[in-house]
Amino acid sequence: MNYYFAPLEGITGYVYRNAHHKFFPGTDRYYTPFVAPNYTKHFKAKEKQDVAPENNAGVPVVPQVLSNKADETLWAVEELAQRGYREVNLNLGCPMPTVARKKKGSGLLKFTDELSAYLDGVFDGLARRPSELPPVRISVKTRLGTDSTQEAEALVHIYNRYPISELIVHPRSREDMYRGVPDREAFLLVLQNSVNPIVYNGNLCCVGDVSEIETACRAVGKPIDSVMMGRGLLADPSLVRQCQGGSLISRQELGEFHEELYRQLTETLPGSAVVLSHMKELWFYMGQLFPEGSKCLKEIRRANSRVQYEAAVRVLLSSCRIERIRSGLR
Ligand SMILES: Cc1cc2nc3c(=O)[nH]c(=O)nc-3n(C[C@H](O)[C@H](O)[C@H](O)COP(=O)(O)O)c2cc1C
Known part of the structure; x- marks a missing residue:
């Protein structure tokens, strides 16, 4: 199993990631909180610092981009590629009203035509990159709907049209925010219908939670290779080590x-x-x-x-x- 540290804006910046990686090695990837390029096409000072190679040396980091415009996203991908990143993650999950109201993050999910146009633009743009440039994989982190996880079925059919390196699924809708438990049925539906590799994310807080999700995926005939953990791993920084058979933090x-x-x-x-x-x-x-x-x-x-x-x-x-x-x- 691969273990990924979820992006947590305001918390898992480069200082946290470096300290966690030093004291609890074993996490396979750390996703940065989103950088949000806007029409001016520049990163804010804090974003620049967070993705600067010298601040992330030796840590397996995947930068995340939040946008609903293909040209802005492609600009950010190129900037990140120049800094040495070979995967960029797209944020289609952020539920914050200031983001979702602008049809970004999970606010874009119910506008399926606009979502498709955005992804068409991103993947067409990537396909046109000169072949001498190093390839960059695109992964996506998504919720399963704006208003409800019943939007999941339509979403998976859209995502299936693109070569997404990994589709990280947090099976809640924007409306759910962080309330209740993730919708496992909706997750399994996406897992069974996806042509892209799926990563589970949501409420994994102990070793038993990871085993439970692994078992549920195996039971529908689609075992998963990777899980992403956020708040559970913040709460217990030794959680990945325990999942790998090691001890509880002292x-x-x-x-x-x-x-x-x-x-x-x-x-x-x-x-x-x-x-x-x-x-x-x-x-x-x-x-x-x-x-x-x-x-x-x-x-x-x-x-x-x-x-x-x-x-x-x-x-x-x-x-x-x-x-x-x-x-x-x-
Ligand atoms: C304080 C906070 C900040 C977050 N920031 C981001 C972010 O920048 N990008 C993102 O994709 N998700 C963000 N998330 C969502 C988490 O990455 C994760 O998907 C969510 O917390 C569910 O996983 P968990 O139950 O393991 O925490 C944030 C969540 C919290 C609580």
Whole structure:
């Protein structure tokens, strides 16, 4: 099985990816949060930094692009190819209102003619690239509908018309946001009808969740080779290692990983307030490792200086027990 780290905008930037890869090697690919080229065809400073080869050395990274315009996407693909990337992922899943309202991300899915025109433009453009340029694979990360996962059937027929290297499926609609559990039936329908390789994504939080999805795919006669994990892997950074037969994260390891992240973020983010808010967002996920740690986690949330924050983390790591996280599929 291949294990991919999902893109999580605002969290899994290059600092996080480097620290995770250093302390928990074994993740096969890290997808960047989306870069969004607009009509001006340039990357913002933060996006440039995130995909800069020198910030990603030795880490298997796939950059992600969010757009609904083929010319902008092709411009971004070329920029990324020049930086050495050989796969670019297209975001057809983002549910945020500011994105979806502009018919981007999962907001494009129900406009099937516009979706097809976009993909026609991208794949026709790629086919016309001069043969001396290095080839670039296009993978797609998609939800299964704008309003409902009943749009899945129409979507898979559209995706089947293109040589998508991998179709990463998060079986929720835009309307679902992150609520409830992913729609497994809709996922299996796509899996059975897709001519492109499928990757499962959504609510994988423990080893048992991955086995359950693997078994469900095998049961319909289409085993999968790859899964993508986001929030579950943020919550337990050792999840891939456990899926590969290794051990649960220890408090010491979490402490060292945290130390590295905190130090690197302090060097790269502007000011303590931003660093603390970033770290608190991470603890929103990693706190799940400490079912008896609610008091200490509250202290972390309430900390408004570095001194308070560091003290609260020390208490958590020295006095609270780590436990495996339970299934996210039910
Ligand atoms: C805070 C946050 C930021 C996200 N940013 C992105 C993004 O930039 N690109 C993307 O394709 N998906 C993004 N997602 C969706 C995740 O990649 C993933 O598809 C989703 O969380 C379901 O997988 P999970 O249950 O394993 O987390 C984001 C999700 C969250 C919670």
